[in-house]
Amino acid sequence: MQTTPNTPKELNAFALRYANELRQDITKYDLLRKLTMYLIALGTAVIVGVWYWFSLADFGTSSQFLSIDFFQTTIIMLLVGSSTILGGLHAFSAYVRRSTKRKVFPALAQSLGWQYTSNESAHLPLGLFSRYEILPADYNWSKTQNHLVGKIDEVAFMAFDLKLTRRGDKNKKSNVFKGTVFAFQFPSKFAAQTVLLEDKGWFNRSKLKVEKRPGWSHFSHTRSDTTAENLERVIIADPVFEKKFEAYGSDQVEARVLLTPDFIENMVALEASIYGKNLRCAFVGNKLLISIKEPAVKNPVKLITSISADFLVHSLMQEAVTILRIARRVAGRKNSFQRTMRTRREQRQHTKSSAA
Numbered sequence: 205m206q207t208t209p210n211t212p213k214e215l216n217a218f219a220l221r222y223a224n225e226l227r228q229d230i231t232k233y234d235l236l237r238k239l240t241m242y243l244i245a246l247g248t249a250v251i252v253g254v255w256y257w258f259s260l261a262d263f264g265t266s267s268q269f270l271s272i273d274f275f276q277t278t279i280i281m282l283l284v285g286s287s288t289i290l291g292g293l294h295a296f297s298a299y300v301r302r303s304t305k306r307k308v309f310p311a312l313a314q315s316l317g318w319q320y321t322s323n324e325s326a327h328l329p330l331g332l333f334s335r336y337e338i339l340p341a342d343y344n345w346s347k348t349q350n351h352l353v354g355k356i357d358e359v360a361f362m363a364f365d366l367k368l369t370r371r372g373d374k375n376k377k378s379n380v381f382k383g384t385v386f387a388f389q390f391p392s393k394f395a396a397q398t399v400l401l402e403d404k405g406w407f408n409r410s411k412l413k414v415e416k417r418p419g420w421s422h423f424s425h426t427r428s429d430t431t432a433e434n435l436e437r438v439i440i441a442d443p444v445f446e447k448k449f450e451a452y453g454s455d456q457v458e459a460r461v462l463l464t465p466d467f468i469e470n471m472v473a474l475e476a477s478i479y480g481k482n483l484r485c486a487f488v489g490n491k492l493l494i495s496i497k498e499p500a501v502k503n504p505v506k507l508i509t510s511i512s513a514d515f516l517v518h519s520l521m522q523e524a525v526t527i528l529r530i531a532r533r534v535a536g537r538k539n540s541f542q543r544t545m546r547t548r549r550e551q552r553q554h555t556k557s558s559a560a
Contacts, residue, residue, distance in 0.1 A: 214528070215521060218315035222308070222517060230307055231514060248288045304516045305350055312524060318354030318361070330366075333385070335414060336399050336486040338495045340380045343368035356531040360389040363527070366495075384478055386494040388531055390538060396455030398462055398487040399435055400471070403450050410437050412452035444468060449483075461541045462487060462534065470530050477523040492534060 306322050313320035334341035351364040368381040399412055412435040435452035438459040445451075445468050453459035471494075475483045480496035 214316050215524060218312050219521070221311055221315070226308065226311060227514070227517075230304060230517070301516060302350075305520070308517055308520055309350060309352065312520065313352055313354070316354060316524065316528075318352050320353075321351045323349050323351075332488065332491070333486075333493055333495065336397075336488060336493070337401065337412070338399075338484045338486050338493050339366075339385070340368060343370050343380045345369040345371055356388075356528055357535070358391050359531040359535055361527065361531060362387045381495070381497065383480055383495060383497040386474075386492075386496075386527070388492040388494075388534070390490045390492070390535060392538075392542070393490040394458065394462075394487045394538060395542070396453060396458045396487075397435060398438070398451065398453040398455075398459040400463065400483075400485045401450050401452070402482045402484065403446070403448055408437075408450050409452075411435065412437075438463070442468065444472075448472070458541060461537060464537065466533060467530070467537075470526055470533070474523065474526045474530065477519050477526060479519075492530075 309320045309322075312318075330339055330346065333339035345368070347367045347369075348364045351362070353362050355361060363384065363386045366381065366383060366385045367379065370378050370380050372378075397414075401412075414435060435454055436456070438451040438453045438456055440446070440449075440451055440460065440463055442465055444465070445463070449468070449471075451459060451463055471483055471485065474494070475481065475496050478496060479499070481499045482497040483494065484496075485492060485494040
């Protein structure tokens with residue numbers, strides 16, 4: 205596992221351990237995984253092809269062979285075959301990623317001084333996430349796994365995979381969210397509230413209405429003291445930002461200080477490192493909350509390349525690098541903004557006292 209001069213020093217120890225101890229054990233199944241992927245695709249194609257061949261028995265004459273029913277059957281078979289192949293590849297790729305995480309995360313967490321548990325039974329209050337639309341609120345069952353907990357300098361950190369389900373009558377279930385959640389807790393509060401949502405084009409709102417139900421701290425079972433209010437739309441003059449995100453905040457100045465091109469670049473990198481979509485985040489109280497949704501169907505090329513253990517471990521390292529960078533740079537921007545505002549207040553007070 206190669207490192208660069210920009211790689212945080214905490215990850216150099218993990219890279220060395222992976223190369224010397226973990227790599228041989230993790231990569232030994234790469235060939236079998238690739239063969240399994242091809243067998244899934246080939247086996248599904250053969251089954252659908254045989255099914256399609258037997259369906260042609262109804263088209264005996266040439267006129268029937270070129271009928272509308274024949275083309276309808278062809279289209280249906282192509283759709284069924286391609287969707288089944290993609291579904292099988294997606295399920296197998298997700299299994300490979302989960303199993304690799306469970307082997308790599310303990311060593312990665314140890315090198316960073318974090319704690320890792322594959323499954324977490326304790327209840328995690330997610331109300332604050334839902335209140336600011338970082339997570340959906342219409343669920344009644346949750347499951348978490350692959351928990352990382354630790355500190356980055358003075359910033360407390362938590363990350364875990366999350367699945368939210370709504371269970372209705374007659375035991376009907378529907379998934380409302382499946383993805384990864386991150387939470388950072390800083391030593392002091394942000395001056396205002398800032399929310400970043402995915403861009404929805406014509407459906408973007410001019411204001412974000414925050415519900416008045418109480419929020420909960422993700423790091424402790426205490427009620428959040430954040431006041432409820434409508435958040436105004438924040439205009440960020442950045443072409444990358446405008447195409448991908450929409451921002452809302454209670455303070456335009458702090459929102460622009462936090463949502464810098466560098467921060468947006470890190471958000472995009474974090475989303476890419478876990479193959480996610482629809483990234484959302486919020487600066488609330490002294491916390492930065494992030495959710496990234498897992499796509500229902502991934503790019504077929506990425507599905508095949510992502511089963512390589514080296515490729516997966518590299519993406520996990522990139523995820524860790526981005527997490528460290530986000531915590532440190534947000535803390536730096538936040539502290540700089542607070543110092544600037546404090547200096548301005550002191551100057552105004554000095555001016556008033558001098559005038560008096």
